[in-house]
Amino acid sequence: MEQPEDKKIRIGIEHLEENPQINLIELVGYVDSYNSKFFQETIIGYINNGDTKLIMDCQGLNYLSSAGIGSFVAISEELKGRGFIVLYNVHPKVLEVFSLLGFTKFFNICDTFEEAFQKAQELITDKVEPALSEADEKVTFPFSFECKVCGKKLKASKPGKYSCPLCQCSISIDPKGHITYQ
Amino acid sequence: MKQISIKVKFGALIGFLMALVVITISVILLNQEKKELIKRINRQGIILSKNLASTGAEGLTTSDELAILQTIADIMKEEGVVEVFLLDPKGEVLAHNDINEIGKEYDPKIWHSTFQKKERTTKPRLYKKEGEKIYDFSYPIYVKTFKKGERKEALLGFSHVEFSYSVIQNAIQKATLTVFILAFIILLLAIGASFFLTRLIVGPIMTIAKGAEEIGQGNLKYKISVNTKDELEFLANQFNIMTDQLEVAQQAMLEQERLKYELDIATSIQSALIPKEIPQIAGISISAYYNSAKEVGGDYYDFFKLDDGRLGIVIADVSGKGVPGAMVMVMVRSVLKTLAYSTKTAFNALISTNNLIYQDIKKGMFITAFYGILDPVKMVLQFANAGHNQLIVFRKGANKCETYSEPGIPLGIQGPKIFEESLRGRFLQLQKGDLILQYTDGITEAKNLQGEEYEMNRLLEVVLKNNQMDTDLLIKTIIDDLNAFCGEAEQYDDIALIAIRV
Numbered sequence: 279m280e281q282p283e284d285k286k287i288r289i290g291i292e293h294l295e296e297n298p299q300i301n302l303i304e305l306v307g308y309v310d311s312y313n314s315k316f317f318q319e320t321i322i323g324y325i326n327n328g329d330t331k332l333i334m335d336c337q338g339l340n341y342l343s344s345a346g347i348g349s350f351v352a353i354s355e356e357l358k359g360r361g362f363i364v365l366y367n368v369h370p371k372v373l374e375v376f377s378l379l380g381f382t383k384f385f386n387i388c389d390t391f392e393e394a395f396q397k398a399q400e401l402i403t404d405k406v407e408p409a410l411s412e413a414d415e416k417v418t419f420p421f422s423f424e425c426k427v428c429g430k431k432l433k434a435s436k437p438g439k440y441s442c443p444l445c446q447c448s449i450s451i452d453p454k455g456h457i458t459y460q
Numbered sequence: 461m462k463q464i465s466i467k468v469k470f471g472a473l474i475g476f477l478m479a480l481v482v483i484t485i486s487v488i489l490l491n492q493e494k495k496e497l498i499k500r501i502n503r504q505g506i507i508l509s510k511n512l513a514s515t516g517a518e519g520l521t522t523s524d525e526l527a528i529l530q531t532i533a534d535i536m537k538e539e540g541v542v543e544v545f546l547l548d549p550k551g552e553v554l555a556h557n558d559i560n561e562i563g564k565e566y567d568p569k570i571w572h573s574t575f576q577k578k579e580r581t582t583k584p585r586l587y588k589k590e591g592e593k594i595y596d597f598s599y600p601i602y603v604k605t606f607k608k609g610e611r612k613e614a615l616l617g618f619s620h621v622e623f624s625y626s627v628i629q630n631a632i633q634k635a636t637l638t639v640f641i642l643a644f645i646i647l648l649l650a651i652g653a654s655f656f657l658t659r660l661i662v663g664p665i666m667t668i669a670k671g672a673e674e675i676g677q678g679n680l681k682y683k684i685s686v687n688t689k690d691e692l693e694f695l696a697n698q699f700n701i702m703t704d705q706l707e708v709a710q711q712a713m714l715e716q717e718r719l720k721y722e723l724d725i726a727t728s729i730q731s732a733l734i735p736k737e738i739p740q741i742a743g744i745s746i747s748a749y750y751n752s753a754k755e756v757g758g759d760y761y762d763f764f765k766l767d768d769g770r771l772g773i774v775i776a777d778v779s780g781k782g783v784p785g786a787m788v789m790v791m792v793r794s795v796l797k798t799l800a801y802s803t804k805t806a807f808n809a810l811i812s813t814n815n816l817i818y819q820d821i822k823k824g825m826f827i828t829a830f831y832g833i834l835d836p837v838k839m840v841l842q843f844a845n846a847g848h849n850q851l852i853v854f855r856k857g858a859n860k861c862e863t864y865s866e867p868g869i870p871l872g873i874q875g876p877k878i879f880e881e882s883l884r885g886r887f888l889q890l891q892k893g894d895l896i897l898q899y900t901d902g903i904t905e906a907k908n909l910q911g912e913e914y915e916m917n918r919l920l921e922v923v924l925k926n927n928q929m930d931t932d933l934l935i936k937t938i939i940d941d942l943n944a945f946c947g948e949a950e951q952y953d954d955i956a957l958i959a960i961r962v
Contacts, residue, residue: 352824
């Protein structure tokens with residue numbers, strides 16, 4: 279248990295019986311701008327120690343500030359190519375912070391331990407970096423989409439170059455349905 | 461004030477005390493000696509006069525003048541004896557150490573004044589002769605006679621032995637001299653010893669004092685070394701411990717000062733970024749409010765007129781604190797503002813901004829930003845939102861508040877591809893009288909003493925209720941409501957709020 283001088287966040291780590299490769303981290307407390315450095319350094323310490331496959335129980339995490347999010351971002355950067363982190367039992371309030379900042383897609387967030395464990399197993403076998411790759415859109419023409427620049431609803435009947443009527447940006451659609459904006 | 465060293469004070473004090481002691485003792489001793497001398501002379505006088513008396517008794521009866529003279533001569537040899545003689549009861553000198561005195565008449569009233577006939581005793585007598593003090597010791601001379609068949613004792617006369625007081629005086633003087641010499645020597649020794657003793661004490665004290673001076677100059681690593689194995693060594697050690705603690709405290713204080721200084725710099729950097737003036741555009745009313753928290757958090761807002769009469773509106777929140785956060789803010793503001801002039805859409809401006817800065821931003825730091833471009837002629841607001849708060853739009857026509865949260869991750873975290881992937885822009889058509897509001901989460905996340913957050917709903921309520929107000933007044937009303945909600949609770953985050961009526 280890392281807890282020098284009451285940093286207001288308790289971090290516990292143990293190997294999972296079900297799969298010793300995976301480590302379960304339990305968080306109790308909150309992460310704000312005062313202890314985010316401590317939190318970040320502690321977890322990265324574990325990662326550098328070799329514990330790179332992490333499941334995090336956030337039941338006890340009752341508050342996360344934007345600096346705290348920053349620590350999670352730094353942690354996931356550190357794990358790139360080396361491992362992963364899956365969060366579960368995340369408080370709605372904390373989840374809100376993740377989604378407000380647009381991060382829900384970039385962190386593996388599950389509801390229960392079972393889901394998280396399953397996800398972790400998948401990630402070990404897949405060795406896929408979580409959600410940091412582009413989505414592949416397979417579309418059939420004609421298809422509807424929203425202009426990314428101005429949000430105008432548009433319809434494309436075939437591939438080609440178009441100009442958005444609202445924002446005048448040029449849109450290229452390739453035969454696969456890939457859209458690039460100019 | 462002139463300082464007298466402890467050595468001198470001590471030396472003088474001890475010297476004085478020793479001298480006092482020696483003198484007191486010597487005075488007492490001298491007194492004793494004097495008494496002893498007088499006693500001795502007393503005894504001697506009595507013995508000698510007795511001796512002379514018995515010799516005199518024999519000599520006078522046998523007319524052995526020689527024996528008497530011999531005895532007188534012997535007694536004269538004794539130290540202090542100045543006169544020896546025999547007197548008859550009437551005072552006639554029967555024998556004398558000075559032949560010329562024989563036959564003279566001495567006054568018996570004086571000479572035999574102390575004679576007690578019954579007890580047959582005399583007492584020593586002190587008198588002055590030519591300025592000198594003389595002790596007279598006398599003894600009656602009795603002989604046994606037969607008269608008319610009866611045994612009788614007849615008084616033939618008195619023996620006298622005269623002692624000069626000068627004997628005593630000389631002896632006392634000699635003793636006094638000896639004592640004074642001794643006292644002087646002891647005085648010198650005492651002063652010397654006290655000097656040495658005080659040096660034993662003052663030496664280490666001076667070491668400590670010099671150490672304190674050295675430490676006082678700022679050399680906190682200096683260690684005072686005293687090895688006298690006594691209280692002074694203890695004092696020196698305590699001093700060293702104190703210095704160590706001082707050093708630690710000093711480091712802590714310096715660190716705090718440095719932090720405070722850094723915060724001050726950051727605050728001044730930050731306040732320089734906030735626009736001093738709000739641009740004036742015909743038909744548009746714009747108001748803004750900004751308040752920084754104690755810990756520089758890094759919010760800013762910006763307005764700038766683009767070439768074609770459109771208005772650029774930025775509001776952003778940096779995640780890092782202190783000077784690093786402030787520096788990042790400066791960078792974002794400059795880059796975004798510059799790019800705004802060369803990109804047509806808010807969407808592209810944010811993407812280009814992220815491209816330029818994402819590599820330079822520390823891991824874990826990020827900037828949420830809302831960038832909107834208002835076309836006052838066409839009444840169109842286009843915007844893109846990089847992880848920032850929802851946009852609030854009050855529609856005058858419908859008399860309702862709407863919120864828009866377009867997706868987008870904050871600036872500075874991901875590379876161009878992912879950033880662009882996540883971002884969506886929006887074009888909004890506005891009607892005359894509509895209100896636009898943007899803010900930072902210092903408002904929605906402001907807590908009261910119970911720990912509740914102000915939250916979006918309260919903000920929307922206030923806007924809806926006061927939507928007719930002039931933008932300046934509307935902002936003031938919102939802030940007043942926020943302060944009323946928070947009460948005594950401290951504000952930990954910057955607050956920025958923009959209101960625009962088209």
